[in-house]
Amino acid sequence: MHNVDLLVYDVGSTYTKVTAFKKENKILSFIGRSQAPTTVSNIEIGLINARKNLAQSMGLSDAIPEKVLATSSAAGGLRMIAMGYMPRVTAKAAKEVAMSAGARVLEIISHETPVDFREEVLQEIKPDIILLAGGTDGGDEDSVLENAHIIVKSKCRGVVIIACNSQAQPKVEAFLNSEGVRTFRVQNVMPTIHELKVKPAREAIHREFIRQITQAKGLGRLLEMVTNKKVMPTPGAVLMGTEVLALGTTENEGLGSIMVIDIGGATTDVHSVMPELAELSNEEKGLVISNEKQVSYRTVEGNLGLRVSATGIVETAGAKGVLAKVNLSDEELCEELITYTQNLEKNPDHISVTQKEILFDKALAITAIEIAIKRHAGYLAQSFDPIMGVAPGTAVGRDLRKLQKVVAVGGIFAHSSKEDCLEILRKAFANRGISLLPEDPQFIIDKSYLLYTIGALAQEFPNEALQLAFNNIYGGN
Structure with a gap:
């Protein structure tokens, strides 16, 4: 007897997550989510623990699904x-x-x-x-x-x-x-x-x-569990979820141009999908090497993460620069922050509990997001480049100024208050400088950590996945 219609697993670098859904009359309903530390030595242990935690949170002896889908970034790429x-x-x-x-x-x-x-x-x-x-x-x-x-x-x-x-x-x-x-x-x-x-x-x-992840310990078992015998790369699932939300389906319209910021333990990924760019002529697009005018675009900052790559944030912005994001400047705190990030890399499953650690996490998130979105977006040229035909003030790269919706994804957004989430985003976007970032964005928080599941579900249930996103991500803000 199935007490859950769908389970979607995500085996990440830090945590293995599992999300449960019911499906009735072509409507998908989110009913629960849990996680457990990813067990590198044998990934199946993390899968079992995540499902046990899910069942416990739902008051069940076990979460027995009719269908299982999965994504993974644990193989490291x-x-x-x-x-x-x-x-x-x-x-x-x-x-x-x-x-x-x-x-x-x-x-x-x-x-x-x-x-x-x-x-x-x-x-x-x-x-x-x-x-x-x-x-x-x-x-x-x-x-x-x-x-x-x-x-x-x-x-x-x-x-x-x-x-x-x-x-x-x-x-x-x-x-x-x-x-x-x-x-x-x-x-x-x-x-x-x-x-x-x-x-x-x-x-x-x-x-x-898919062929190679079966060689990782336990991931072969994950492939056996998955109903459609596919394990999507997690970044691909997030991008597909972003595309469904932006572009819609053959039956339903999407939201239009959106940016997604996905901050995790190892990386900070930024996706932007801009449907209107599909209408550009070749002349308007320009040469491939000098524009970012494709409909879907993603950048990855592999040294900017809140756990495995925490020291990368401090190395990039400096301890003082990170603390300045939360209005701190004490030299002693700089040393504490450096020690804290070093410990995070050694213990990526650490959950912050003290007010100081929570403040450090917030400062690290603001810094990582600001760096990542500025690297993703284009900029206004400051000098002449006769080879590329660029004059001062020319927009170079991805122009996001008119984009209005920004979706935030990641553990820090799932586990923080809405006020803290909005503070992180507002501060990250506060200093636009010469970047072609959105001028007046609406911030949308993926509190239930659903976007990767939207992408996974869209493989088989595109319309239901889009409606799920409307109800639980866009509609929940």
């Missing part, structure tokens, strides 16, 4: 190297492909990189995935064939995603396969100088993510 022709274009394509696919780009290799060094990089990093880009359709073929030979010579065992000039792909695929290299062939990530086509490459990485 697959190691990825991008190989292409032009360095800036390859870097741009690699970043966009990895944006929500569970991969970390560790090196960018272009035709300017010495051949011997390319081979050394492959041998040292031993990437799980190589994104082989290069050449618009009908363009350069020589560099991608050269890189294919270097991959074989390096004896690299990672999978190669062939996402280059479509005319060169059959030759590259045939050569790599003949040498025993595993490949996925997908659409060219940059078919013209005005557009990126990253979805097929992302889906290929996602398939590889």
Whole structure:
């Protein structure tokens, strides 16, 4: 007998979370959420503990679901190297492909990189995935064939995603396969100088993510538990949830342009989805390498997290800079803050209980968010750049000034009062400077930590997931 219709797990770097839902007459209702520390030695223990805690919180002996879905970031992300022709274009394509696919780009290799060094990089990093880009359709073929030979010579065992000039792909695929290299062939990530086509490459990485996480202790068991036999990378689930909320579905309209700030124990991720950009012509978009005018965009600050990466926040802004966010400046407190963040990295499951620790967490959150949103947004140029055709006052990068809705996600928002949540956000957005940040945003708090579940649920129940988001995220503010 099922007492819960749906469970959605998220195995994170710090906590394993589980959220329960009932489904009646095409309506999904949130009925409970719990978590337990992620157990790195055997992830299944964390899954069991999270479900036990959920059942206890709901007054049940156990939470027995009809269907189970899951996301995960516990595998740490697959190691990825991008190989292409032009360095800036390859870097741009690699970043966009990895944006929500569970991969970390560790090196960018272009035709300017010495051949011997390319081979050394492959041998040292031993990437799980190589994104082989290069050449618009009908363009350069020589560099991608050269890189294919270097991959074989390096004896690299990672999978190669062939996402280059479509005319060169059959030759590259045939050569790599003949040498025993595993490949996925997908659409060219940059078919013209005005557009990126990253979805097929992302889906290929996602398939590889699922294949490889089964090798992590306990994650193979998670895959067995999941009804649809898929485990989404958590960033991908958050982005999909953001897209559903912004774009809507074939049957229901979304909210329009939104930004999502997802602050966790290891990273601070910022997503923005702007449906109106889909209507731009190629001329309005400009060159791929000099704009951020894609509909969906995500940035990740891997050294800005409230637990595993807490020292990264202090290293970036300085202890005084962090404490200034909560109007403190005492030298002794600076030392205490440094010690506190060092302890957090050693004990990421620590829950702050004293007023001082709670204040430190608030200061760290404000600082991390301010840095992350300014890196995500574009800026007003301050000088001439004749090569890029930029004059002082020109908007460069992602222009979010007219965006009106900002959704905040993360443990600190789920477990703080609404007043404290709004204070964190207002202070993080207070000093816009030359950044192209929203001018007058409406702050929406995801108090139930549901956005990643919206993305997971949207795979099978898009309309129900959107209504759930309206009722519990947007409607709850």
